Amino acid sequence: MSQIRAAILTISDTASKDRSADKSGPTICAILQGRGLVIKYHDIVPDDDEEIRRVVSLWIESGNVDWIVTTGGTGFGVRDRTPEAISPLIERHAPGLVHLMLSASLQHTPLAALSRPIAGTIRSTLVVTLPGSVKAVRENLDALLGGGVLDHAVELIKGGSGQATHSTLASVSGRGNGGHHHFHDHGHHGHSHKEPQPRSILSTDPALLATTRHRISPYPLVSFGDALLSIMANVLPLNAERKPVTPDLKGHVLAEDVFAPQNVPLSQTTNVDGYALRSSDEPGTYRVVTPATHPVNSVVPEGSVYRINTGAPLPAGTDSVIMVEDTELVTTHADGLSDAEELEVKTLVSVPIGDNVRAPGSDVRAGDLVLSKGDLLRSSGGEIGTLVFVGRKEVEVYRKPVVAILSTGNELLDLHEPIPQQGEGQWGGIWDTNRPSLQAALEGLGYEVMDLGIVSDQLDAHVEAIRQGLDRADILLTTGGTSMGTSDLLKPVIERRFDGTIHFGRVKIKPGKPTTFATIPVGSGLRKPLFALPGNPASALVTFHVFVVPALRRMEGRQVVDCQFPRVKVKLCDAMKLDPRVEFHRVLIRADAEGLRAFSTGGQRSSRVASLSGANGLVILPEKTEQGRDLFEVGDEVDAMVIGELESR
Structure with missing residues (x-):
């Protein structure tokens, strides 16, 4: 199917x-995407019957949706109106699905009995x-997505026989397992895509001797899909602000719906350069009046035409x-002079009423x-235009995040201020590649960057740098210090000094296994995200594009479905070996008459930053x-993430 x-x-x-108050909507998006579903729309409406029905009906009419999922408004609160709003639209009710959802929730809490869900079909769409x-x-989603229930329902609603699902169920049940049937999401290697749950403090206490440190990471190795789910579940849009409508708005996301305050055009206007006249005027010679000689709100005299330029309003009459x-x-008026004004013109054809005229509105x-809340104001100019x-001078947009960046390690040197760090075993032999490359990428994407420099492998230095970042930025981006060395201090500092939560500390990808994502409380119930990326330059840049960019886009108000870089199918021009981990192979994607082709950038070692020089894509190897x-093999078609401008030959 x-x-x-x-x-x-x-x-x-x-x-x-x-919009930042919506936590369940992004969770649904992330779970469904993790299961391979395509998210066509994601919107937010108030608890209003007519508004709920309007949006649902709009989606039904589009013909683009197989399944509509609503969240909220199903309880006994005064404003809980979802069942009442949607029930009149349902053509065939599905009480079995309602029973399934209630049963699943009642296993966890008796309060689920106070929920009033409904389910059914509208035309060929499940709601x-x-x-x-x-x-x-x-x-509820675990219950609906488990055991093939949703797949089977949608297949039948769309006119299928359901044979494919029955065959799958039969094949699974025939495997034995003592009569217990285990249904796996094969597209994700059997992982159920639940957000990885934060655990208690797992990091080694840096105050203890090196001999007490962990020899094996205590942080579970999470899948790529689970890592993305965790990010989308814990990163929220920033607050909105009112800004003037200027070209500086490019890259911002609207935080309000924009309605036209008046008709455009306000009155009848012309589509062409020419002469305004009465459609009853026959071809012949007419006297010319102009905006300089005749007020636009006065009736044009008989026997005259009104000279007009494109976009101007038609005069009365x-x-x-x-x-x-x-x-x-x-x-x-003055024959023979180069700047002579027209006195009379001859019209050669008759024109029908309304010809070359734009009507009001x-x-x-x-x-x-x-424009809708959540729309991106692109640099191509259409949205700002x-x-x-429509005459908007100011508009509400989500604030774009300020990003603090820092590198860790006594071995690092700043290219322009090569002052070696003081520390045991320091030798100052590596240029800090990560901060300049990440700053270039961030500023190229339109973000303000705060450079906190190179931080030495000392506990107090880490604490002070992170405190500065929390005070002055919306998100922190660090590189290095995430592995198992005695000087890898980021995880202990996050957990032990800032009471932060590490949502994942290792990811099953290549490169970038030690990538860490955490959130740190900053008061008033708010938490700021922190990404601790690997120190190897190629790993840092790859994980930046894969994990950090989606988080930044979410913070600036984009829909969950729009946070990742676009993915395309490409044909390989170089053979690529698979790894036990999902691998992001750096490539140059070119468009030609045969479609999109991907050329490897060469050796993919995590320390080889040159593998990203010229790369505009990441082939996603399973x-x-x-x-x-x-x-x-060469010629195989695979998925690739587009991280830069495509090239053509």
């Missing part, structure tokens, strides 16, 4: 005013309403425009939604399995 197309609707008065809590959302090309000059009508077009292949 083809991929299931889903749409997610968060129903909440609070979240509709402050399911979930509660508003993240915990309940996970419980006229209803059409004849193009300059369909006229001839007859006389001027023909571009935009007053009250039309022209639209804001100007894990090597015992029964699977161990090599992709």
Whole structure:
């Protein structure tokens, strides 16, 4: 069966005013994406019957959605109106799905009995309403996605026989297991994509002797999909701010819906350069009046035409425009002079009423939604032009994050200030590559960067640098200090000095296994994210593109489905071996008559930053399995992440 197309609707008065309050919507997005579903839409509406029905009906009419999932508004609160809003739209109710969801939640809490979910079909789309809590959302989705229930339902709704699902169930049940059937998401190597749960402090106490340190990392090795899920579940959009509509808005995300305050155009205007006249005027010779000689709100006299330029309003008494090309000059006010003004012209054709005329509101009508909350104001200019077009001088946008960066290690030298760090065994022999390369990447993406420099392998230096970053930036980005050495202090400092939560400390990818993601409390219930990237330059840049960019995009208000770099299919021009980990192979992607082709940048060693010089893509090589292949050949088609501008030949 083809991929299931889903749409997610968060129903909440609070979240509709402050998108950062929506935690269940992003959780659903991340879980469904992890299961291979395609997210077509994700929106937020208040607890309003008409608004809920409007959005659901709009998605149904689009024909692009197989499954609509709502979250919120299913309880007994005064404003909980989701069942009442959606029930009238349901054509065939699905009480079995309701029972399944309630049963799943009741296993965890008796309060689930207070939920009022509904499920059913509207045309060929399945609609399911979930509660508003993240915990309940996970419980319900586990029930719906487990055992092939959702796949089977969607297949039947779309007119299938369901034979494919029955065959899968039969094959699984025939394997024995003492009658217990285990359903795995084969597209993700059997992992159930639940957010990795933060654990208690696992880091070694740096105050103790080196002999007491861990010899094997205590942090579980999480999958690539689980790592992304954890990031999307713990990173929220920043607060909104009001900014003037200028070109500086490029790269920002709208924090409000934008409606046209008036018709555009306000009155009848012309599409061409020519002469405004009455459609009843026959071809012939007419006297010329102009904006300089005739007020636009006065009726044009009989026997005259009004000279007009593209975009200008039609004067009173006229209803059409004849193009300059369909006229001839007859006389001027001062014959023989180069700057002589037209006196009379001859019209050569008749023009029908409304010819070459834009009607009032023909571009935009007053009250039309022209841009939506969550839309990106792209550097190509269309969205900013639209804001100007409808006369908006200011607009609410999400604040873009300020990023603090630092490198750790006594062995590092700043290229322009090569002062060796003082420390045991220091030798000052490596240029710090990571900060300059990451700063270039961040500023190229439009983010303000705060450079905290190189931090020595001392506990107090780490504490002071992180404190500065928390005080002055929205997100911290560090490199080095994440492995198992005695001087790798980041994890202990995060957990023991800042009461931070390490959501994952190792990821099953290549390069970038020691990548660490944490959040640190900063008061008022807020937490700031911190990414501790590996020290090897290629690893740092790859994990920046794979993990940090999605987090930054989420912080600036983008929808969860729009946070990652786009993925495309490419044909390999070099053979690539598979690894037991998901590998991101650096490539140059070129577009030609045969499509998109990927050329390896050479040796992929994690310390070889030159492998990213010229790279505009990352080929995503799947894990090597015992029964699977161990090599992709030249000409094979694979997935690639586009991280730079595509080249053509």
